[in-house]
Each structure stands twice: as C-alpha cells, then as structure tokens.
Amino acid sequence: MPKHDTPLLDELEKGPWPSFVTDLKRQAEKKPECFDILGQLELSFKDRITHWKHGGIVGVFGYGGGIVGRYSDVPDQFPGVAHFHTVRLNQPSSKFYSSAKLRDICNLWEKYGSGMTNMHGSTGDLVLLGTTTPNLEPLFYELTHDLNQDLGGSGSNLRTPECCLGRARCEWGCYDTQALCHHLTMHYQDEIHRPAFPYKFKFKFSGCPNDCVAAIARSDFAVIGTWRDDIRIDQAAVKGYISGEFIPNAGAHSGKDWGKFDIKKEVLDLCPTECMWMEGDTLKIDNSECTRCMHCINVMPRALRPGLKQGATICVGAKAPILDGAQFATMTIPFIDVNPETEFEEVIEVIEKIWDWWMEVGKNRERVGETIMRVGLPTFLKVMEVTPVPQHIKEPRSNPYVFWQEDEVEGGFERDVKEFRKRNAQ
C-alpha cells in the first residue's frame, strides 16, 4: 500500500504535544493500512466532509452489539480501510488490569486488526480500531477463550457500565462502586450484548459528588455517592490548615503562589450554600443546608470527611447534544441504600421501573432524558412513585413545574367557581 502525501495532517505534527499523525505513521511501518487512514483523513480535511460510512449488519454470532461497522466511501482510493470496523471490549471495573493483560490485548489486535487502539474510548470501553468482517469471528473466539475478555455494548443495548476508582483507592467512596458496577454488568449480560431498548442506555457509578466518571453528564442512570448525616470534622486538623501545618488541596495547587492559606477566602466564602462559618477557631457547618458539593472536603481532606450514613443519589437522563442540546441528569432519587447484602435489589428496582416505563413510552431514538422532558418531570416522578421535594426544583418561581393534580384540589378543577367565590363576596 503506497504512502499518500498529507501536507494538512503534517501540520498536526508541529505542535509541542504528542501527535496521532506521528503515531499513525509509525504504525504504518508495521500495518500499511494505516497509510490509507492518513490518506482518507487528508482527503476529508480537503473535502471538509467525513469519508466514513457507518452501520450495517456486522457482528459476531449471538451478539447484537460490541462491534460497530465502519466502511470507507472511497474504497477504491483507500482499499486498506474499505472495512474498518470498531470493536468495543468491556473494560474491567475502574479500569484496573495488569500490563500483561494489556500486552495480550495489543498482540491480539496486531494479529487481527490495525493495531490501533483508543484506550479508553469515551464510552469507557477498551476500543480497538479497524478490522475487516472476516477477522471478527476468529478475533472474538480468541478474545473470549484465551483472554477471558468480553465485548461491550453498542447500538440500542445497555452500554458497558463504568465506575470510578471508588473504595479501591479513594477514601471518599460512599459506596462500593466496583461491586455495584460488576454486579450489574453480570446481572444484565443479555441487555449488554443484545438490543433491548428504543435507544442506548448508560449506567455510570461515582463514589462521591466529585463524580470522577462524570456520571451526571454522561449517563442515563447516574449513581452518585452521598451521605445523609453530618460532615465529620476534626477541629485540630482545621487548626493545622489555618496555621499552615497542612498543605490545602493535598498540595494539588502548590505550584501556584496564592499566599498563606486563608480559610475564609478559600473555603467559607466558596461554599455554594454559605452554610459554613467560624466561631473563634472552631469550624461550624449547618449540614441541613449543605448540598454535598465536596469543595470544603477537597480543600481540607485531613480535617473534613463525608458523613457515615452513606449511600447514593440517583440522577436520570443525561445526554450529549444530538437533536436538542446537551443535558445533565436530573436528580430523581435523593437517597438510596447501596447494599451488597441485598444484591443491590433497591437499585435494581429503580432501574427496572425506568426501563418498563421508557420501553413503553419512549419514542424510537429518544433517550430517557428526552422522554422525561417531553412528558414533564411531575409525570416521571409519578411513574417512579417519588414524592416531589424542593430539591427537585431548580429554583422557586422561575420553573414551577410541579403542579397540583385535580384529585389534590378540593372539589376538583370543575367545581363551581362562582359558588366558591361567594365566600369572599363583600
């Protein structure tokens, strides 16, 4: 396969950062089809339009997901990428694996594909880029039999669930994200491997409101750790921060010259609900006003810790912009126990309530967040059997979208208003 002239792409090698163009050129020495990736991309830059077609009936037997068909629309010019299918592998929880495992995956991909990977894709999966239809079954056989790895989700499937490091590495985990992620991955194998819904559906699990997997922005079903009781305070450590004995933010900003640590400026004044204050040298928090934003805990991790009554908040319905704009998930269940002893049945009950409703009411290619927008939050909360609380509303008056229902009003909506108003007659 010949090299192509790529003056536009070559510009992308000139910056100070690592360049995928350089990587592709290097890989092309081993896998000449990579020359055709560069050639086709150069053409796309010139034509200002993609030359990839996507979709089709490719896959492996018994699975309805995990492989995304990709084809060149100019295969005569670039035969090396005539087929260029993407393979998604289910990553291990929190993306922990040995370097030996990564080497095995890379070797397998050198054997059956372009050798190019995307680790990790924005879906969370280990993404293998570029192979042909005839290579799919042998690749899948070795992947599952020799490497003990499985494909992830794509299409209208449950997508590969993803979780933060959680309690494996992080003291802030309010529930065991890895246990929940792994359990639901096993529990919903059928939904991950075969289409099940009007459109895609994503779970993501973060152990605390820092939300390291961005569950609130990227998943239809975001489980975010939280606590119901008070932030634990070690007043001696608070004094340690004030005196300069401890470095704030665990040293994360130590390269910056912000002067001496100022608890008022850096913590109290930045608390979004203004629920913190000092009484002498004692730190006080009005926990009933705290929104669990994590700011104060992030700044003073030795002094402040999440409370002990831990669980999670469930937010539903984030999505990226496709037809409408991007949308964050809406807080739906303020607090739920995340309990391995019940095999997480409380969480599973919520998931299946959403699915049963959305599969019925959701339109084709409508994410659950769009369905909620269409029918309104009050209808969705009714389906979920959740009583609205003030936190379901962004702010008073500007979006008063929780309304009285007829059966909650004395006499209903059809009552005789004139009769009623007689009470106020002068």
Next chain:
Amino acid sequence: MALSKDELKAAILEKALNAPKPQLYVKDFYACDPDAKPREVKNAANDLVKEGKMDFWSSGSTTMYAAKGRAKDEEHR
C-alpha cells in the same frame, strides 16, 4: 389475550418480511401483540435473530431488525 411466545415470534417475522421498510425498530413490533410487555417483544425478536431468521442492523448508536437477507450492509450501499 396475549399471544404465546411462538405466536408472537410468528407475528414479528410476518411483519419483518412484509413491512415496506426492510429495517424496523423494536417498537414497530409492539403492535404485534398489544398485550405483551415491551421486554417480551424484545426477547422474542432477539430469539428470531438467534435462530437466524432475522438480522440486527446497527448504525452504531441504534439497532434495528430486518428479516434475514432484507437489510443492506453499508458496504453494498
């Protein structure tokens, strides 16, 4: 009265073979048995794929169903 699983599968296949469009959404099959739960319809359609009577057609983000041989692969479009 809900159809039996075999009757439901027969109705789905019938629709997939005769619908004007070759590719259908899972929701298009709900009408095959208005009394069945969406998940039962989905499971019946997926069974037909396992049996080789239908294919999945996926855009990458959405999956549709087609009677065997009716869906065109992108390669041939």
